[in-house]
Amino acid sequence: xxxxxxxxxxxxxxxxxxxxxxxxxxxxxxxxxxxxxxxxxxxxxxxxxxxxxxxxxxxxxxxxxxxxxxxxxxxxxxxxxxxxxxxxxxxxxxxxxxxxxxxxxxxxxxxxxxxxxxxxxxxxxxxxxxxxxxxxxxxxxxxxxxxxxxxxxxxxxxxxxxxxxxxxxxxxxxxxxxxxxxxxxxxxxxxxxxxxxxxxxxxxxxxxxxxxxxxxxxxx
Amino acid sequence: xxxxxxxxxxxxxxxxxxxxxxxxxxxxxxxxxxxxxxxxxxxxxxxxxxxxxxxxxxxxxxxxxxxxxxxxxxxxxxxxxxxxxxxxxxxxxxxxxxxxxxxxxxxxxxxxxxxxxxxxxxxxxxxxxxxxxxxxxxxxxxxxxxxxxxxxxxxxxxxxxxxxxxxxxxxxxxxxxxxxxxxxxxxxxxxxxxxxxxxxxxxxxxxxxxxxxx
Ligand SMILES: Nc1ncnc2c1ncn2[C@@H]1O[C@H](COP(=O)(O)OP(=O)(O)OP(=O)(O)O)[C@@H](O)[C@H]1O
Ligand SMILES: [Mg+2]
Numbered sequence: 001x002x003x004x005x006x007x008x009x010x011x012x013x014x015x016x017x018x019x020x021x022x023x024x025x026x027x028x029x030x031x032x033x034x035x036x037x038x039x040x041x042x043x044x045x046x047x048x049x050x051x052x053x054x055x056x057x058x059x060x061x062x063x064x065x066x067x068x069x070x071x072x073x074x075x076x077x078x079x080x081x082x083x084x085x086x087x088x089x090x091x092x093x094x095x096x097x098x099x100x101x102x103x104x105x106x107x108x109x110x111x112x113x114x115x116x117x118x119x120x121x122x123x124x125x126x127x128x129x130x131x132x133x134x135x136x137x138x139x140x141x142x143x144x145x146x147x148x149x150x151x152x153x154x155x156x157x158x159x160x161x162x163x164x165x166x167x168x169x170x171x172x173x174x175x176x177x178x179x180x181x182x183x184x185x186x187x188x189x190x191x192x193x194x195x196x197x198x199x200x201x202x203x204x205x206x207x208x209x210x211x212x213x214x215x216x217x218x219x220x
Numbered sequence: 221x222x223x224x225x226x227x228x229x230x231x232x233x234x235x236x237x238x239x240x241x242x243x244x245x246x247x248x249x250x251x252x253x254x255x256x257x258x259x260x261x262x263x264x265x266x267x268x269x270x271x272x273x274x275x276x277x278x279x280x281x282x283x284x285x286x287x288x289x290x291x292x293x294x295x296x297x298x299x300x301x302x303x304x305x306x307x308x309x310x311x312x313x314x315x316x317x318x319x320x321x322x323x324x325x326x327x328x329x330x331x332x333x334x335x336x337x338x339x340x341x342x343x344x345x346x347x348x349x350x351x352x353x354x355x356x357x358x359x360x361x362x363x364x365x366x367x368x369x370x371x372x373x374x375x376x377x378x379x380x381x382x383x384x385x386x387x388x389x390x391x392x393x394x395x396x397x398x399x400x401x402x403x404x405x406x407x408x409x410x411x412x413x414x415x416x417x418x419x420x421x422x423x424x425x426x427x428x429x430x431x432x433x434x
Contacts, residue, residue, distance in 0.1 A: 048344050077346030087341035091359050100355060101345035146341075153345060 001026040001188050002047060002157060007056035009039075009046055016042045018212040020056070024190065029183050031199035032192045034209035040192040043209070044159045047190070048079040060157065077105050080150030084162040086142045088134035094121070094145050095130045098152045106153065113152065120148045124178050140171025144178050151182075158182065160191040222404040226411045229398045236394030237415060243312055243390060244377045244419075250316035251376070252369075255323025260353065262324065263331040273324065280321035286382050289314040293386045311383035311390075319376050326368045330361030370427040374420045381416075391415060 002024040009017040016039045024030055032040050045051040046058060049065055049072045057066045065075045088097050098120070099113040108116075121127045124144040134142055143163055150158060160179065164172040176198050183189065183202055193199055199206055208215045226233070261273045280288075293310035305313075334357050342352040362369075384393035395412045399405045 045340075050340055050343055073346040073348055075346075076344055079344075081344045083337060083341065085337050087335075087337040089338060089341070089356055089360070091363060101347060104351050104355065105346040149345070 001028075001061060002190070003059040004046075005057045005059075007046060007058060008054045009042055009051055010054045011042075011051075016212050017046065017053075020212075020214055022207065022214065024188065026188055027186045028188060028204045029202055030190045031203035031206045032190060032209060033194070033196070033199060033206060034215075038209045039212040040209055041161050044081060044161050044190060044192060047157075047159060048076050048081055050081075073105065077101065077153050078155050079157045079159065080153060080155035081159040082143070082146050082150055082161065082163050084166055086134070086139070086146045086166075088137075088142055088146055088149070090134050093131050093133055094126070094137075097134070097145065098149050101149070102152050116152055117148070120151055121145075123181070124148060138171060139167045140174040143167065143171075143175045147175075147178055147182075157188045157190070160189065160193070162192050162194065165194060222402065222407050225398060225402045225404050225407055229394075229408075232398065233391065233394050233411070236389055236391040239308070239389065240377075240380050240391040241419075243308065243315070243380045243383065243388075244373075246312050247315035247319060247376055247380070248373050250312070251319035251323050254316060254320035256327050256358075258320060258324035259327025259331065260358075262328045264349075264353075277321045277324050280318060285314065285318050285379055286385060288318050289382055289386055292317070307383065307386050307388035310386060311380070311388050315376060315379065315383075318379075319372060322372050323369065326365050326372065327361065329368075330365035331357060333364060334360050366427055366430065370424060374423060377420055377423070378416060 002022075004020050004022045007017055007020040008015070020043070032043065034040055042051055046053055047060070047065075053066055057064055059065070060075060060079060063070060063075065065072065088094075089100075092100065095114065095117055098117040099110065102108040102113040102116065103110055117130065118127065121130055124147070126141055126144055126148075129137060129141060129145070134145070137145065143166075147158075147163075163179070164175050167175060172195070176195065179189070179191065180202055191199070191203070258273045258277065261269050262277075264270075289311055292314045293305065293307065297305040297310055297313065338356060338360065339352065342356045347355065380390060381392035383390055384396065387393070389397070391412055395408045399408045402408075
């Protein structure tokens with residue numbers, strides 16, 4: 001599903017990913033752990049083209065996203081990413097946050113996108129927040145809306161970058177439960193996390209990174 | 221006190237006020253559009269255009285407005301149009317060119333202030349560069365730029381009075397015409413100052429209301 005072949009990435013002169021080769025199977029759940037600054041976020045950002053690779057190749061299904069001819073925006077719409085800081089658009093309501101990309105990027109009809117938003121919000125138990133602005137949500141609610149925003153693009157893969165590290169324990173649980181329910185539905189996921197118990201409970205595989213290299217992959 | 225000077229010439233002063241308001245509204249609209257375009261060009265860094273926009277901004281900001289008004293009326297517009305332009309058109313063009321340079325810098329600052337995280341989120345949803353600007357970055361930036369833009373436009377409203385130097389009969393020039401006849405400057409000038417104050421103050425209040433909404 002996701003294949004990285006000898007991927008190397010730099011920020012200016014700083015080498016952040018060194019010769020990474022990984023294969024992530026369809027429907028599997030990978031937890032990515034490692035010390036701060038080891039390149040976990042960069043790893044995720046390479047997979048949806050937010051950070052360009054210096055060398056090596058990345059495939060999503062059979063499309064090489066590192067090829068010059070690939071329409072990156074189309075790939076991005078198939079790879080959802082959820083950030084530590086939620087990054088909901090503060091000037092848009094929850095509904096607008098969710099429907100904007102499906103309508104503008106995928107050309108979905110507005111009513112269709114709104115129906116989708118309603119059904120996804122129901123799943124995470126936040127339908128009552130549909131007309132609220134992001135600042136009116138708690139951290140846990142905002143993160144679940146961010147997850148819904150990604151899901152509304154009907155992605156093939158979901159990437160999570162420390163989705164709970166800005167949250168207190170109770171809100172962390174809400175978000176982890178949402179991710180678990182996605183796992184049950186068979187979504188392919190890569191989750192950067194410090195929640196070791198969560199990693200052991202949910203992940204099929206735990207990848208340990210250090211200084212831009214993959215140290216080991218533990219089959220869970 | 222000779223407030224009757226004001227009362228007797230109220231109609232004349234109101235006509236001047238009308239010209240001032242028209243000039244202000246058109247110049248605000250024009251400089252907002254031109255300034256936004258220039259600010260966006262500087263922000264997205266398109267090779268030949270961005271440095272040109274930067275030069276335009278530096279050049280315009282280094283010259284006093286009053287010289288612009290005179291130069292545009294007596295030199296630039298007659299040269300471009302082949303015939304002289306009206307006082308009103310000249311003043312409007314000068315105010316738009318002048319203010320757009322400041323608006324461009326405000327817009328660029330606002331665009332640069334948008335957090336990387338919001339841009340990453342927009343990129344990762346697959347929005348194109350243009351869509352990101354139109355739906356996310358510009359609206360967020362404008363909400364933040366409101367206070368700076370409003371001060372700039374308040375300055376512009378007061379600067380419309382400089383159009384009196386080339387002979388446009390706007391509010392300030394109407395006042396001058398009255399006291400050149402009556403010699404009672406104080407009453408007329410005080411009245412005019414009060415009108416400028418009321419316009420600028422209500423704009424400032426109005427913008428506070430909009431800010432809260434966003
Ligand atoms: N935009 C950037 N420009 C330059 N250097 C960067 C940039 N983003 C990250 N880095 C550097 O790249 C390295 C890897 O960063 P990355 O964010 O991928 O680490 P991380 O494993 O996600 O860390 P954390 O656990 O703290 O989130 C770090 O040394 C970081 O300082
Ligand atoms: Mg990180």
